[in-house]
Amino acid sequence: MPPIENDTGKSELKSRIQQLIDSNQVVVFSKSYCPYCVKVSFRLQHSLFCPEDGTSYQDMLLEMTGQKTVPNVFINKTHVGGCDKTMQAHKDGSLQQLLNGENESYDYDLIVIGGGSGGLACSKEAAILGKKVMVLDYVVPTPKGTTWGLGGTCVNVGCIPKKLMHQTAMLGTAMQDARKFGWEFEETVKHNWETMRTAVNNYIGSLNWGYRVALRDKNVNYVNAYAEFIEPHKIKATNKRGKETFYTAAKFVLATGERPRYLGIPGDKEYCITSDDLFSLPYCPGKTLVIGASYVALECGGFLAGLGLDVTIMVRSILLRGFDQDMANRAGEHMEEHGVKFLRKYVPIKVEELEAGTPGRLKVTAKSTETDEIIEGEYNTVLIAVGRDACTDKIGLDKAGVKVNSKNGKIPVNDEEQTNVPHIYAIGDILEGKWELTPVAIQAGKLLARRLYRGSTLKCDYINVPTTVFTPLEYGSCGLSEERAIELYGQDNIEVFHSLFWPLEFTVPGRDNNRCYGKIICNKLDDDRVIGFHYLGPNAGEVTQGFGAAMKCRVTKEQLDSTIGIHPTCAEVFTTLEVTKSSGGDITQAGC
Numbered sequence: 001m002p003p004i005e006n007d008t009g010k011s012e013l014k015s016r017i018q019q020l021i022d023s024n025q026v027v028v029f030s031k032s033y034c035p036y037c038v039k040v041s042f043r044l045q046h047s048l049f050c051p052e053d054g055t056s057y058q059d060m061l062l063e064m065t066g067q068k069t070v071p072n073v074f075i076n077k078t079h080v081g082g083c084d085k086t087m088q089a090h091k092d093g094s095l096q097q098l099l100n101g102e103n104e105s106y107d108y109d110l111i112v113i114g115g116g117s118g119g120l121a122c123s124k125e126a127a128i129l130g131k132k133v134m135v136l137d138y139v140v141p142t143p144k145g146t147t148w149g150l151g152g153t154c155v156n157v158g159c160i161p162k163k164l165m166h167q168t169a170m171l172g173t174a175m176q177d178a179r180k181f182g183w184e185f186e187e188t189v190k191h192n193w194e195t196m197r198t199a200v201n202n203y204i205g206s207l208n209w210g211y212r213v214a215l216r217d218k219n220v221n222y223v224n225a226y227a228e229f230i231e232p233h234k235i236k237a238t239n240k241r242g243k244e245t246f247y248t249a250a251k252f253v254l255a256t257g258e259r260p261r262y263l264g265i266p267g268d269k270e271y272c273i274t275s276d277d278l279f280s281l282p283y284c285p286g287k288t289l290v291i292g293a294s295y296v297a298l299e300c301g302g303f304l305a306g307l308g309l310d311v312t313i314m315v316r317s318i319l320l321r322g323f324d325q326d327m328a329n330r331a332g333e334h335m336e337e338h339g340v341k342f343l344r345k346y347v348p349i350k351v352e353e354l355e356a357g358t359p360g361r362l363k364v365t366a367k368s369t370e371t372d373e374i375i376e377g378e379y380n381t382v383l384i385a386v387g388r389d390a391c392t393d394k395i396g397l398d399k400a401g402v403k404v405n406s407k408n409g410k411i412p413v414n415d416e417e418q419t420n421v422p423h424i425y426a427i428g429d430i431l432e433g434k435w436e437l438t439p440v441a442i443q444a445g446k447l448l449a450r451r452l453y454r455g456s457t458l459k460c461d462y463i464n465v466p467t468t469v470f471t472p473l474e475y476g477s478c479g480l481s482e483e484r485a486i487e488l489y490g491q492d493n494i495e496v497f498h499s500l501f502w503p504l505e506f507t508v509p510g511r512d513n514n515r516c517y518g519k520i521i522c523n524k525l526d527d528d529r530v531i532g533f534h535y536l537g538p539n540a541g542e543v544t545q546g547f548g549a550a551m552k553c554r555v556t557k558e559q560l561d562s563t564i565g566i567h568p569t570c571a572e573v574f575t576t577l578e579v580t581k582s583s584g585g586d587i588t589q590a591g592c
């Protein structure tokens with residue numbers, strides 16, 4: 001029979017297939033000669049359905065399930081997938097549950113705990129694929145009482161307000177540059193914290209509202225309540241008035257994210273703030289001590305200094321642990337040159353209030369990590385940015401049998417984001433050993449839903465994830481740090497090409513001459529493939545994104561050399577890198 005092409009024929013075929021799925025406990029669409037189909041039928045002890053007009057059936061099944069290959073297995077109206085997925089389901093016990101009809105007795109096909117970057121992406125995608133989905137999101141107030149709306153860390157207390165405040169700081173620099181370009185303005189330039197905070201928070205409010213609307217449009221049931229497991233398939237949801245409601249689901253996705261860690265020293269929770277409080281702080285923080293030296297500390301310290309505040313950063317050991325240290329130190333030096341003070345090799349031991357107020361006055365006592373020296377300092381605000389703890393300890397994971405790494409509260413998963421309990425998955429910041437970045441959580445959530453409900457096999461690729469630290473001079477990277485490349489391949493087997501550069505926009509104002517820097521690390525054993533990309537300069541996110549794509553395509557040094565640059569830009573430096581680090585050659589840039 002020829003393939004069905006007209007619309008009536010197609011819709012008849014669709015309802016024929018749907019009827020088969022609805023009226024049989026097990027349906028295996030197959031081809032009589034396919035060994036995988038025979039394997040599956042043997043496992044299910046069920047005969048195969050081999051339609052005569054197989055191509056039309058396969059085309060329609062592709063439309064309905066995202067899977068064209070056979071066998072294509074349905075049990076109790078649930079799409080299981082092909083041979084591998086069926087065997088996996090047999091192994092993890094979910095096949096038996098489906099055969100027992102256990103999926104039918106649940107309130108939801110999927111409950112997602114946490115409505116942040118990962119949870120929202122996953123729940124929306126599952127609902128688009130026709131599943132009955134609930135997402136629960138609840139923000140436990142900070143010790144200072146700060147709370148926020150739907151959308152998780154990124155939107156409310158992370159990427160979005162951070163980047164907007166970084167932009168505010170950069171506008172300050174742009175205004176200074178503007179005078180050199182001939183702009184004349186008489187009045188003294190000053191910044192108003194309240195105006196910025198209100199504008200940023202109004203924008204966040206519009207995003208919170210947008211997320212609610214998107215969930216409603218896609219028929220995801222959003223509940224503003226705190227979720228915890230009480231059984232493997234059952235959760236308790238407690239809303240802000242303390243009302244408890246119980247829900248069950250066939251599958252769960254954990255996407256509860258992280259919250260800032262405190263120091264556990266006297267005065268930390270009483271007098272200090274974290275990034276969870278900073279972006280909605282009702283008053284200008286004034287003279288600020290930032291404790292910590294990673295993404296959050298350097299970004300927040302950087303924009304506060306850019307607003308004209310007196311900022312000190314207390315560093316326990318090194319800047320940006322895990323990042324290329326040459327780059328991290330260059331980013332730090334630039335901050336130091338622009339007025340940020342660094343107290344290196346100190347940790348705080350006590351914070352006392354000298355005077356209450358908005359802001360008040362605090363006394364911080366710290367001790368050296370190398371000697372017995374004790375130092376004291378006075379600040380208006382102390383911002384703690386010493387890392388984040390996974391929100392996994394109070395969600396009843398023991399009741400569900402989910403294994404957690406007891407040292408850091410992170411959840412180990414396999415390469416399909418599945419925990420040790422087959423029907424419970426986890427994504428985003430709570431995963432062990434994965435990147436803590438918004439696009440990573442979103443990608444993992446979306447692909448997980450497609451694998452669960454559309455027969456897709458595509459997994460989240462956690463390798464070569466591009467990222468940017470929004471320090472005053474931004475730092476973008478993708479792939480390996482120089483230290484890690486040496487560790488993995490040996491010094492002799494890598495070649496580092498590098499250059500300083502002076503962005504054209506900096507020349508007329510005469511600032512930061514040859515402070516920007518580009519570097520690639522190439523693997524000599526593999527065709528000089530670029531295994532590390534590092535950029536310190538303006539618009540690092542925009543520059544790094546494209547090179548991230550190139551690295552995904554396994555770009556080599558030769559291909560970069562044959563790429564024609566866009567002039568005059570900063571990114572073009574990567575098309576003309578000639579000096580190797582090992583040569584010790586001059587890398588300053590004289591002109592274009």
Ligand code: FAD
Nearest residue numbers: 114116117118138152153158159227257428429436437438
């Ligand atoms: P989250 O977005 O944290 O969402 C988890 C949600 O679950 C939260 O709303 C939480 O309240 C809720 N929840 C927790 N427990 C429960 C429960 N039991 N019941 C119901 N709800 C619960 N990433 C970038 O890519 N770029 C950046 O520029 C960037 N900047 C950042 C700046 C700062 C200051 C911070 C702190 C982070 C930044 N990040 C950035 C990281 C990014 O925000 C996270 O990687 C991302 O939000 C993780 O998403 P998630 O879904 O795992 O968790």
Ligand code: NAP
Nearest residue numbers: 292293294295296316317321347385386387388436468469
């Ligand atoms: P982090 O990367 O875990 O770094 C914690 C920092 O605090 C380190 O510098 C650490 O120093 C220091 N520290 C820890 N305990 C301390 C103590 N007791 N006293 C003093 N210092 C202490 O944490 P983070 O900056 O909060 O970032 C969390 C995650 O959020 C990041 O991994 C990142 O993925 C994500 N994020 C991304 C962006 C972005 O994409 N631009 C921005 C912000 C956050 P040591 O090195 O000595 O341990």
